Each structure stands twice: as structure tokens, then as C-alpha cells.
Amino acid sequence: MQSNGSMVYSTISAYIITKNAEATIGVSLRSISWADEIVVVDSGSTDKTVEICEKAGARVYNEPFRGFVEQKNLAMSYCHCDWVFNLDADEEVTPELKRSILEVSKNPNPSSDIAIYTVTRKTWYMGRWILHSGWYPEYRVRLSRKEKARWVGEMLHEKLEGDGDIGRLSGDLLHRPYADLGEHMRKMNVYTDIWARKEKTRGRKASWCDILFRPIVSFTKMYVLRCGFLDFGPGLIISIMGAWYTFMKYARLLELWRNSN
Numbered sequence: 001m002q003s004n005g006s007m008v009y010s011t012i013s014a015y016i017i018t019k020n021a022e023a024t025i026g027v028s029l030r031s032i033s034w035a036d037e038i039v040v041v042d043s044g045s046t047d048k049t050v051e052i053c054e055k056a057g058a059r060v061y062n063e064p065f066r067g068f069v070e071q072k073n074l075a076m077s078y079c080h081c082d083w084v085f086n087l088d089a090d091e092e093v094t095p096e097l098k099r100s101i102l103e104v105s106k107n108p109n110p111s112s113d114i115a116i117y118t119v120t121r122k123t124w125y126m127g128r129w130i131l132h133s134g135w136y137p138e139y140r141v142r143l144s145r146k147e148k149a150r151w152v153g154e155m156l157h158e159k160l161e162g163d164g165d166i167g168r169l170s171g172d173l174l175h176r177p178y179a180d181l182g183e184h185m186r187k188m189n190v191y192t193d194i195w196a197r198k199e200k201t202r203g204r205k206a207s208w209c210d211i212l213f214r215p216i217v218s219f220t221k222m223y224v225l226r227c228g229f230l231d232f233g234p235g236l237i238i239s240i241m242g243a244w245y246t247f248m249k250y251a252r253l254l255e256l257w258r259n260s261n
Contacts (some may be wrong), residue, residue: 010105013079013088013146015039016058017071021089022047024176029056031093034102035085041075049089068158071153071168084146086160090176091121097171101143104169115148115164121213122172126181126234133228133238134221143169155194181237188245196252206253214250215243 003012014035018025019042029052033036038058042050043065053060053076061078083105087093093101097119104117120137122132130136141160149162178184213221222242228235 010083011036011081012101012105013037013039013043013081013084015072015075015079015084016087016089017041017043017068017075018045018053018089019043019065020045020047021049022052023179024090025049025052027092027109028089029053029085031098032085032087034098036081037079039075039078041071041078042251043071049177055223069151069153069155071134072158072160076151083143084147084149085143087142087173088175092174092176094171095176097169097173100171101170102168104143104167113165114167115145115162116160117143117167117169119143119169119171119173120124121175123175123177125178126237128231128234130231130234130238132226132230133223133235134226134242135238140173141166142173149157153154155198156191156239184241188241188248192245192248192252195249196256199253204253205257206250209252210250210256211247215247219243 013036014032014037016025016028016038018040022045029038033056035177038053038056040050040053040058040060041063042053042060043063050060050062059078061075063071063074065076072086076086085101091208118139118141121140123135123138125135135210138225141162144160145164148164149160151158152161153159178187219239223235228239231238
């Protein structure tokens with residue numbers, strides 16, 4: 001807790017995990033410059049990521065990558081403030097979101113049951129903000145009381161859980177995950193490989209029906225049921241990429257089993 005005249009307010013740490021994020025980390029850091037401290041856990045960047053973070057006043061720790069859950073819990077453990085806010089190196093806090101976070105800190109209530117807060121994330125893709133396609137509103141838990149929350153989950157599905165109720169913050173968290181379609185394809189290549197290997201260790205198998213019909217279902221869900229058509233050309237591309245992602249997951253799983261036999 002800190003005091004500002006007659007007002008007592010909670011302090012806020014912002015924490016980020018990074019690796020080779022020089023293209024986007026500057027925007028992220030500027031958007032959280034108002035935080036009482038910024039903690040960065042870097043896992044071996046070979047570009048200017050660490051230099052940019054240190055120039056912005058962040059406290060940087062160099063740690064080998066242990067997985068997203070472990071890395072984010074480690075970053076949160078390095079924070080010293082009452083409230084901790086997580087963002088990725090390709091995200092930006094909007095002014096409205098900043099105001100709602102600070103409002104939480106200005107009205108501390110230790111007896112409150114709220115331990116974590118969700119935000120809505122809006123993604124930039126092919127020159128426009130995506131407002132449908134299942135990409136928006138995309139809810140993410142990002143603000144938490146440090147002592148009442150922890151990251152849990154698996155490699156590609158980590159989430160922040162808290163010992164208490166969930167609140168909602170106003171304002172969007174802006175997300176710019178892909179520089180171009182090539183980067184989108186490269187990331188899908190990595191993620192589908194991780195998914196297939198993980199599912200194989202669990203004994204899951206893929207059939208030709210999975211490979212044929214699941215991509216169709218994925219496209220229909222994104223483009224029709226979730227109104228991807230309202231995002232015009234980018235919405236069509238997103239839906240096609242979503243179908244391709246689904247196809248590659250199950251095709252790779254089938255391939256792994258065939259190779260192992």
C-alpha cells in the first residue's frame with residue numbers, strides 16, 4: 001500500500017515474459033509506463049529486447065524457458081506490488097483499460113472477495129481490428145492480487161486462476177500477434193506440432209473423419225456462426241486459417257502414429 005495525502009492506494013506491478021520481441025516490446029512497455037514497477041523475464045533473446053526493456057526502466061531477469069505456466073509464475077514471483085498485471089510482448093494497454101486498472105488500485109478493499117479481473121482483448125489482423133470470427137470479444141484474466149492467484153494449465157492453454165471472485169475491467173487490451181501471413185503460418189506450424197505430440201503421449205488417435213470433417217466444422221463455426229463474414233476479407237482469411245490449423249493438428253497426429261508403427 002502507498003499513501004498519497006489522504007488517499008491510500010494499492011501498488012501495481014506489470015510483468016511480461018519475452019524472447020526476441022524487439023519489434024513489439026517498445027509499444028507494450030510504453031503502454032504500462034504508469035505501473036509502479038515493470039518486471040520482464042527474458043528467455044535468451046538474441047536481439048535488442050533486453051536492451052529496450054532496461055532503457056524503459058524494467059527490471060529484467062534472464063531465465064531459461066520452462067513453459068508458459070512456469071515462466072509466468074516465475075515473473076509474477078519477482079513482482080513486489082499488491083496487484084500484478086500480465087501482458088504479452090505483442091500487446092498494448094489502452095487508456096480506458098489503464099484507467100480501470102488504476103481505479104482498482106485507488107479503491108483498495110482487503111475484505112473484497114475479488115481476486116482476479118478479466119479484460120477483453122482485440123486483435124489486429126491484415127490491416128483492421130477484428131470484431132467477430134470468434135476473436136472478439138476474447139476474454140483474458142490478466143489483473144490479480146499477487147498472493148491470491150497463480151498460472152495453471154498446459155503448454156498452449158495456460159490461464160490465471162484466483163482464490164476468490166472474478167471482476168471485469170473496462171477497456172481493451174490490443175493484440176498484434178502477426179507481422180504478416182507468413183508469421184501466422186510459422187506459429188501455426190509450431191503449435192500444431194506441440195499439440196499433436198502432446199495428444200499422442202495421452203494415447204489419442206486421429207481418424208480420416210477427423211481430418212476431413214473437423215476443418216469444415218471449424219470454418220463454419222468461425223465464418224458463419226461467429227459472423228466472420230462481417231470482418232470482410234480478413235474474416236475469410238481467419239476462418240480459412242482456422243480450418244487449416246484444425247486440419248494440421250489431426251493430420252500431424254495421424255502422421256505421428258503411422259511413423260511410430
